Amino acid sequence: MSDVHLTIDGAAVSVPAGTTIFDAARMHGIPIPTLCHQQNETPVGVCRVCVVEAGGRVLSAACVRQAEDKMVVTTNSEKVTRARRTLIELLMADHPSPCARQRQSNDCELETLARLEGITQPRFPRRLSPRGQDNSSLVIAVDHEACILCDRCIRGCDEIRHNDVLGRRGKGFWAGIAFDYNLPMGNSSCVSCGECMVSCPTGALTNKSVVKTVLPGEPVDVEELQQLSYFQKVSGTFLELNKNAVVRRHYRKGEIVCREGEYGSTAFYILEGQAQVFLATPLAHVQTQGGATGFFSKLTSRLAGRQQERREEEGARRSIPIDAPVDLPYDNPVATLGPGDLFGEMTCMSLYPRSATVRAATDCVMFEMLRNVLDIIQRNKTLKAQLDANYRKRALDDHLRSVPMFASLTPEFIDVLRNKVELVRHTKGDVICRQGDIADSFYLVRLGFVKVSEPHPGGELVLAYLGRGGYFGEIGLLGEGRRTATCTALDHVELVRIHAEEFHQMVEQFPDVRQNLERLAYERTEQNRQRLATATSMPLDDFLTQGLMEAQSLLVMDLERCTRCDACVRACADAHEGVTRLVREGQRFDKYLVATSCRHCRDPLCMVGCPVGSIRRRNSLEVIIENWCIGCGLCAKNCPYGNINLHPFNVLEDDPANPGRQIAVVKQKATSCDLCTEHAEPTCVYACPHDACHRVDPNEFFRWLGTPLETETRRSLT
């Protein structure tokens, strides 16, 4: 190709034809400031900061205008500098200075230019309508305010990484960048490669600062990370910024990787070796010896073996849900994980306690990572496909069968489902389906918690919280084809989505599944109707409606009858092997004491977060704690009324210091009132000699307190 000859700022320059003025100048050491132009991206010429005089009537953008033969270019004339200054000033007028990038690393390109131009106080007014921020991505912060519409990110995403996630939205004042069809970044198909963030000249896209934790373990270089398939497509600069959030760990055979109940913030990915997942806390309900000599006396706890005190419904239990791609079989809660398995996602994404203990079964190498890196790899299409395939292959069967309702599905049918189900993820706050939408699928919760609620004037009414093993969507599919409630992700949620077609196929082939689902749908609808009736018939002030209305059952003590003999507390302790589940203290309401004892709330907050799903509701709606509780204490923390206690007890465990020996360690388990459902009346009520202790339905209870009933009628109701 022939060369062109031109003059730039008086210097004679020759460059191959097709070269831009900017490149020509750069090759000859003449600097021209740019903003929207970046060397590795196709020039678009939108910001006009690179203006030069090139002989025409108007100034030209050096980054797009090609050099021509005999062209005379001036890059620093009075006219050019004035125009550039005005442009920068206009951009700065709308820039939240100092922007995030400027604050983080002092290198916002726009602010640097402004400083060089000596611009401090822009002469132009700011725009009034805010453009907003988007904090939904775990790794990248989006501040639309700081965006100068240079399109560098869009070109980075589309041209360099070929991810085609970013584009433009809106017009005029509303113009901005958009992820997919203008979704929040975290919910879009963004794969967290970081290219846009690396491309952005301002604080519109910045790296979310990594948690300042230093992970113990061997640091991993970026080059090495990029060797691995799921980091291959991630921007090197971006990985560099995040690399302290991932370390390589070596575990010797027998070493503990993490312990159940502990709080953590990391997930593990197994590179080599096998690891064993198990529950170190024995499966048992808390029992206590030493007699019931009063609540505050010292009691020694022991555990009832599972066979000794097995609850009716436990017979049907097949597995315990944990934070790993597999569930633990109920009868022998141990499982093995191998290379390619990822575990600890719930802990990492939503900071829940560890759900199980993991021990290296052979020498192991693992990556331990914080949530920004977990997010990067979870969004990686290859790895996601691999993890999903693992799940479909190994865990789907157990997961489906762990739901008693699906226990009868045949292996053949599960094989059909295996490839038909969709595995979907939702970030905190996502609406999974909305009341009134067309019901097109049935969902099974794999990870995280889903809130089922109905919108009502004056607020939403929570119908249920569903954790792992929970399911929803059957009412719409079996009924009128519309969603009857709104389901929202409370944290990082992963779901198994069974589409309407397969769902209908399933209910046709398995009449008992259909029957069960229909029965349950009926029960759920009925409960919802009752709740609604309660919600609308409560004339009482907020204080009551908040705490007490949510209760399905309250333990109240008539303080005019109660002689403070504590027979109730002792009885409770006696009935539960020395561990009382009721404390004769609490809020007073009218002449009643609302004792500290499980209220079996309609929206049991305690259930949200249990890492092993051991605190749950029976179909009869009371809240119970199953025997595989690992004693992490989250439920006790979550109960707003302090109605869950943790009871310590000793168990023997292998001594890590002296192999072959055992030492006593203290473990704990959560306990709460189970309403003594095996009896007609709770033990505390039965044991009160003074007719003072009652389990009441607050609905009734309030109604007659709220309305001027005859005192006599009141009396007879108690």
Added chain:
Amino acid sequence: MRIDKTHRGWVIAATVLAAVSTILYILYAVQSPSGPRGGSAIGLTFGITGYALMLYAGLIGARKKVPTWRIGRAQTWMRGHIWLGTLSLLLILYHGGFAFRGALTAVLMILFFIVILSGWVGALIQHFVPTLMTERVPMETIYEEIPHVRAQLREEADKLVSSVCGPMDTEAIADEPAAAVTTLVEIEQEDRARFRDIYLRRVRPYLADPEAPRAELADATRAREVFESLRRLLVTPVHAVLDDLENICEEERQMNRQIGIYRWLHGWLLVHVPLSIALLVLGGVHAIMALRY
């Protein structure tokens, strides 16, 4: 247990039984020439039934020891205890024909009267006193927890005062000048020393031993006066702390009250229970002796 209309059935049953036995007794007393005697067939029947009812009444103790037994609700037992226990007195009186010969029987009857009387005293206490407790002790806590709560209150009060006066060595107070201390409330050195002194002399001793007889702050009216005068004496910035201290003292007083009322509620059992056991044992001895000889 409140004696209310839930007792109606029991009252009627007990009255009917009492009426029937009275008729029987009258018929029998009129018919027997030598007057009613415990040893006669009818007398023995009265004695045995009466003792059975006493035993039943005594069994409430055992029933309460094993609350998990599903052998009737505790409140049913309690109602039965009151009414059948009372009825047993009548039967025993009929058994002995209102005459008690011999030392053992005299002791037995005295015990019996005390047990029944104390029982009724207790029943009345339990009828009225819980309401009193509820009204007079709004901040009621668990009785066994009181020492613990008291320790906490003491600690809280010390913390409050040291937030104004700087760290406080409760042993040796006056000597060290609290100059270098940083406090939450800015007040003069002199006021600080005065406040601390007042706290240590007048408030702290009460918190240390709230049950001491005739403590100044144990009396609500007196306490109000004391705190009023302290408010006048001390600068405004410490008034908030004074209010808190006043509340703490009120809580202490309520706990005193709670202890007092609690003792009323349960103290009578110290008479009723041991004597009732003695009564049952001696009653057994009496029965064996009477039947043997």
